[in-house]
Amino acid sequence: RVDAVDGPAESGVHAFLHVDADGALAAAADVDARRAAGERLGPLAGVPLALKDVITTSDMPTTAGSRILDGWRPPYDATIARRLREADVVVLGKTNMDEFAMGSSTENSAFGPTRNPWDMTRIPGGSGGGSAASLAAYEAPLAIGTDTGGSIRQPAALTGTVGVKPTYGGVSRYGLIACASSLDQAGPCARTVLDAALLHSVVAGHDALDATSIDQPVPDVVGAARRGAEGDLTGLRVGVVKEFGGEGYQAGVEARFNDAVAQLSKLGAEVVEVSCPNFVYALPAYYLILPSEVSSNLARFDAMRYGLRVGDDGTRSAEEVMNRTRGAGFGAEAKRRIMLGTYALSSGYYDAYYGQAQKVRTLVARDFEAAFGRVDVLVSPTTPTTAFPIGERVDDPLAMYRNDLCTIPSNLAGNASASFPCGLADEDGLPVGLHVMAPVLADDRLYRVGAALE
Numbered sequence: 001r002v003d004a005v006d007g008p009a010e011s012g013v014h015a016f017l018h019v020d021a022d023g024a025l026a027a028a029a030d031v032d033a034r035r036a037a038g039e040r041l042g043p044l045a046g047v048p049l050a051l052k053d054v055i056t057t058s059d060m061p062t063t064a065g066s067r068i069l070d071g072w073r074p075p076y077d078a079t080i081a082r083r084l085r086e087a088d089v090v091v092l093g094k095t096n097m098d099e100f101a102m103g104s105s106t107e108n109s110a111f112g113p114t115r116n117p118w119d120m121t122r123i124p125g126g127s128g129g130g131s132a133a134s135l136a137a138y139e140a141p142l143a144i145g146t147d148t149g150g151s152i153r154q155p156a157a158l159t160g161t162v163g164v165k166p167t168y169g170g171v172s173r174y175g176l177i178a179c180a181s182s183l184d185q186a187g188p189c190a191r192t193v194l195d196a197a198l199l200h201s202v203v204a205g206h207d208a209l210d211a212t213s214i215d216q217p218v219p220d221v222v223g224a225a226r227r228g229a230e231g232d233l234t235g236l237r238v239g240v241v242k243e244f245g246g247e248g249y250q251a252g253v254e255a256r257f258n259d260a261v262a263q264l265s266k267l268g269a270e271v272v273e274v275s276c277p278n279f280v281y282a283l284p285a286y287y288l289i290l291p292s293e294v295s296s297n298l299a300r301f302d303a304m305r306y307g308l309r310v311g312d313d314g315t316r317s318a319e320e321v322m323n324r325t326r327g328a329g330f331g332a333e334a335k336r337r338i339m340l341g342t343y344a345l346s347s348g349y350y351d352a353y354y355g356q357a358q359k360v361r362t363l364v365a366r367d368f369e370a371a372f373g374r375v376d377v378l379v380s381p382t383t384p385t386t387a388f389p390i391g392e393r394v395d396d397p398l399a400m401y402r403n404d405l406c407t408i409p410s411n412l413a414g415n416a417s418a419s420f421p422c423g424l425a426d427e428d429g430l431p432v433g434l435h436v437m438a439p440v441l442a443d444d445r446l447y448r449v450g451a452a453l454e
């Protein structure tokens with residue numbers, strides 16, 4: 001039993017912002033009682049799960065890692081939360097994250113960082129560091145993350161766990177507090193590939209409440225994981241992205257990546273090198289598109305509608321209360337991105353920045369299209385380095401942003417991608433992730449590859 005946030009069970013990892021011990025125990029007892037009564041149970045009955053605190057839950061607070069949502073209780077459950085309950089999953093609580101999912105280390109959480117269970121002086125990745133750390137610390141077997149530029153895959157890589165970003169529109173965004181709506185995608189986090197597939201199959205599928213939800217059958221991810229586990233990849237064409245590697249990549253990361261590629265070929269896959277020339281522009285384009293959407297999405301936190309309200313003593317105007325609330329409620333990174341985005345969208349600059357970035361986005365999507373004409377999946381390291389020390393990159397946003405070099409193209413294009421553990425780097429003994437990218441709605445291919453390597 002997890003008794004309290006930061007209690008003995010967490011041992012300083014700080015994966016959770018909120019633990020619903022009573023609710024979880026009641027849900028587990030309910031599953032037991034219904035099982036004893038011979039009732040038909042959901043597919044993940046009684047399995048505990050950690051939910052990233054950006055998913056709204058009517059029975060628990062939801063903070064998105066921000067002070068600005070202080071005291072706010074969502075009036076409804078996100079579709080993901082509802083589907084988890086229908087599957088009889090036991091939700092343990094809400095996990096720590098970078099504020100509004102902006103960050104690569106979980107150090108931007110207003111509630112303090114999460115530590116990497118592999119080395120408590122290091123970050124667990126971000127923004128979904130809490131979800132990944134809860135798995136690596138064996139606090140939960142399953143977790144839900146969200147991935148706007150890598151926030152499921154990068155923490156998975158740095159904690160030696162499995163993280164999947166489904167095809168954009170594959171999992172409902174209804175009730176997911178928006179970071180950048182055209183990039184955000186929730187998905188499964190787990191310690192094994194089959195566990196991730198089972199969770200994927202429970203949360204994925206069309207939702208009329210999300211206008212961008214895809215109205216098509218969910219790919220057979222569980223079947224693919226089971227077939228992949230047989231270890232035969234004959235007929236699979238794998239493309240190694242030429243642009244990702246070399247300078248800036250840690251030697252131990254490259255070594256484990258090369259081992260994984262050699263293993264794929266040993267299992268029967270045909271491996272070729274593929275060039276995606278526009279992928280190198282994905283990162284700068286993302287850091288215009290994302291802040292633009294953030295500046296618009298975070299405008300709703302106006303001191304009137306949600307959570308925190310500062311300075312409302314009856315003498316101040318609504319505008320002043322709003323200014324004080326946003327000043328006190330948002331952290332430095334949220335403010336930086338609101339300002340960048342407001343600038344990029346302002347008249348006179350829109351075409352030069354936002355408009356150009358959208359063109360790059362199209363070029364990145366075309367690179368994927370061309371590549372997937374030749375191969376079934378693309379691979380790269382998930383991150384250029386293993387987990388870095390807490391504090392190392394907090395004052396250097398550009399160094400922080402470079403973590404997402406390899407993961408961002410899939411968010412721009414909307415295709416499915418995942419990170420699978422592929423061993424430990426020699427120099428520091430820390431986990432390395434293999435990044436696998438598949439076409440839109442071919443999420444099953446990720447699981448086939450991941451399970452074959454496991």
Ligand code: GLN
Pocket residue numbers: 101102103104126127146147148149150151152179290404
């Ligand atoms: N680290 C990236 C960012 O800061 C990705 C965030 C995410 O995927 N939510 O924007």
